[in-house]
Each structure stands twice: as structure tokens, then as C-alpha cells.
Amino acid sequence: MLVGTPLDPQTEAPAPPASLDAFLAGIGPRAFRFAEAGLRHREDALDAVQDAMIKLLAYRDRPASEWTPLFWSILRSRIVDVQRRRGFRLKFWAPAPEADGESSIDWADAAAGPAEAQDRREAYTRMVQALRGLPARQREAFTLRVLEELDVATTAKVMGCSEGSVKTHLSRAREALQQQLEDFR
Structure with a gap:
């Protein structure tokens, strides 16, 4: 369970978010890390997460308990689409850009x-x-x-x-x- 996630007192499971905005705000950083690990490119990962969030808006009327699997399914599909598209590129003409040290996220604790x-x-x-x-x-x-x-x-x-x-x-x-x-x- 994630730290700070409210629990539903009846089921001891994480309580569903109050709104789709709250859900998307909470899942954004984790989704970005997931997409970046799969795509290995910061901008592509940001685009994939944004696309997945936009597509999830079509499901806003669904129960909040369905948003998590829907979002991850949409994001995973988007990542696979980008990977497939890359597979068709002529890699020797347009190699994938190397990740530079400045684009990496610093997860270190500031107090350490x-x-x-x-x-x-x-x-x-x-x-x-x-x-x-x-x-x-x-x-x-x-x-x-x-x-x-x-x-x-x-x-x-x-x-x-x-x-x-x-x-x-x-x-x-x-x-x-x-x-x-x-x-x-």
C-alpha cells in the first residue's frame, strides 16, 4: 500500500479517489516512471502518460474502482504503440537519442x-x-x-x-x- 493513501474503513483497502482529477494527480508520477522505464525517453514517456490520461477521461462515468486497471491498460497500450512505431524506423538513419544526465530524476532525499x-x-x-x-x-x-x-x-x-x-x-x-x-x- 502506498504511504498516505486513505483506507476504506470497511474493507481496509485503499479508498477510491474522490474525483478523476485527484486520481490522475496521484497516479501521474508513478505512471511517468513506468512509461520512462518502458520507452527510455523522457519526452515520449511524458506524451504517453498525457495521452493515457486524456483517454481515461472518456471513462469518467465509470466507478472509481475501475479507473486504476483502465488507466494502466491504456498506458500500457500506448507504450506498446510507441515501441512498435520505433521498430519501423530506420535505426541507422535516426538512432534513438541517448538519455543525458540532466533529464534523469533525482530521487535522493534532500536531508541526506x-x-x-x-x-x-x-x-x-x-x-x-x-x-x-x-x-x-x-x-x-x-x-x-x-x-x-x-x-x-x-x-x-x-x-x-x-x-x-x-x-x-x-x-x-x-x-x-x-x-x-x-x-x-
């Missing part, structure tokens, strides 16, 4: 000392690199289940596969990440 801040930045960078090295389905399963804390059924719905496939992709992702990050620990 310089050494601790550097360790956190390095850990975040290693984690992002390791996630980018995973196959797309494993990266999606890991991000949705572990980082976004969606349940297996919702993740399966978002990914368009069975719950067993989600568990398999997640298990393989965890194993690969553990191997890649073992020396860093």
Missing part, C-alpha cells in the same frame, strides 16, 4: 548527506538499468505488482494475460534482478 544521496542515486540508476534490461513483460509485471502494488488479478487484466502468466513473469523478473543487483548489494 552527500555520500548517502550519491548512494541512493547510484542505487536508483542501477535499478532502472536492471529493469530496462528485463524483457518487456517481466518489466511490466514487476513494476505493476511490486512498485505499483497492484494485485495479481488487476495486473493480469492490465497486461492482458492470465494470473499464472503474471506470476511467472514476476518470478523471472525477480530472479533476473536479484542476479543483476547481487554484487551491488
Whole structure:
């Protein structure tokens, strides 16, 4: 569960947001990180998130409990569309731009000392690199289940596969990440 997320007292589950605006405001930063990990380009990730948010507006009349899986499904589809479009480019004529250090997000705690801040930045960078090295389905399963804390059924719905496939992709992702990050620990 996310820190600061209000709980529904009857079900002990996160309470649905009061409005679609509140939902979109809360999910925006996480959606951006998800899109950036999949697209590896800041501007494309911002565009994908914005497109997904705009498309979700068509579902504003749906119950708030349906917004989360709908949004992640829309965003995932948008990311796949952008990736497919890139696949048709002539890569030797127009290589994908390299990410520069200035566009990376600094997740370090402002109150931490310089050494601790550097360790956190390095850990975040290693984690992002390791996630980018995973196959797309494993990266999606890991991000949705572990980082976004969606349940297996919702993740399966978002990914368009069975719950067993989600568990398999997640298990393989965890194993690969553990191997890649073992020396860093």
C-alpha cells in the first residue's frame, strides 16, 4: 500500500479517489516512471502518460474502482504503440537519442548527506538499468505488482494475460534482478 493513501474503513483497502482529477494527480508520477522505464525517453514517456490520461477521461462515468486497471491498460497500450512505431524506423538513419544526465530524476532525499544521496542515486540508476534490461513483460509485471502494488488479478487484466502468466513473469523478473543487483548489494 502506498504511504498516505486513505483506507476504506470497511474493507481496509485503499479508498477510491474522490474525483478523476485527484486520481490522475496521484497516479501521474508513478505512471511517468513506468512509461520512462518502458520507452527510455523522457519526452515520449511524458506524451504517453498525457495521452493515457486524456483517454481515461472518456471513462469518467465509470466507478472509481475501475479507473486504476483502465488507466494502466491504456498506458500500457500506448507504450506498446510507441515501441512498435520505433521498430519501423530506420535505426541507422535516426538512432534513438541517448538519455543525458540532466533529464534523469533525482530521487535522493534532500536531508541526506552527500555520500548517502550519491548512494541512493547510484542505487536508483542501477535499478532502472536492471529493469530496462528485463524483457518487456517481466518489466511490466514487476513494476505493476511490486512498485505499483497492484494485485495479481488487476495486473493480469492490465497486461492482458492470465494470473499464472503474471506470476511467472514476476518470478523471472525477480530472479533476473536479484542476479543483476547481487554484487551491488
